[in-house]
Amino acid sequence: MSKILFKLNGVSDDEANEVRALLDDNDIDYYETTAGNWGVSLPVIWLKDVTQFKRARALVDEYQKARTIRMRAEYALLKKEGKNKTLFDAIKEKPVQFMIHLAVSVVVVYLSIRLVIDIGEIGSE
Numbered sequence: 001m002s003k004i005l006f007k008l009n010g011v012s013d014d015e016a017n018e019v020r021a022l023l024d025d026n027d028i029d030y031y032e033t034t035a036g037n038w039g040v041s042l043p044v045i046w047l048k049d050v051t052q053f054k055r056a057r058a059l060v061d062e063y064q065k066a067r068t069i070r071m072r073a074e075y076a077l078l079k080k081e082g083k084n085k086t087l088f089d090a091i092k093e094k095p096v097q098f099m100i101h102l103a104v105s106v107v108v109v110y111l112s113i114r115l116v117i118d119i120g121e122i123g124s125e
Contacts, residue, residue, distance in 0.1 A: 003050045008043035028056045
């Protein structure tokens with residue numbers, strides 16, 4: 001019987017690859033499911049053998065602790081050097097894309113508010 005070990009929702013490619021390598025290096029049998037064409041399925045790394053779960057879970061937990069420490073150290077170093085990417089940097093890199101997203105957001109908010117106001121006016125008649 002299979003068991004879920006690691007959900008891949010929102011996980012970066014490098015982290016997923018490192019988890020796969022960790023499992024391969026420790027001879028843990030696994031397989032993956034993807035989100036599918038419509039993105040409605042669950043992207044997960046599954047263990048084929050439930051008896052390996054405790055060992056695999058311990059390995060993944062230890063890996064995630066080490067990764068957290070490493071990522072925080074990298075961020076602190078970038079911040080100290082003034083090289084960390086900020087929102088303003090992202091806007092400067094792609095100003096047109098930012099303006100399009102901002103415009104679409106404003107239209108969605110406006111239409112949502114307008115809908116509520118229109119429904120309120122219909123109800124008061």
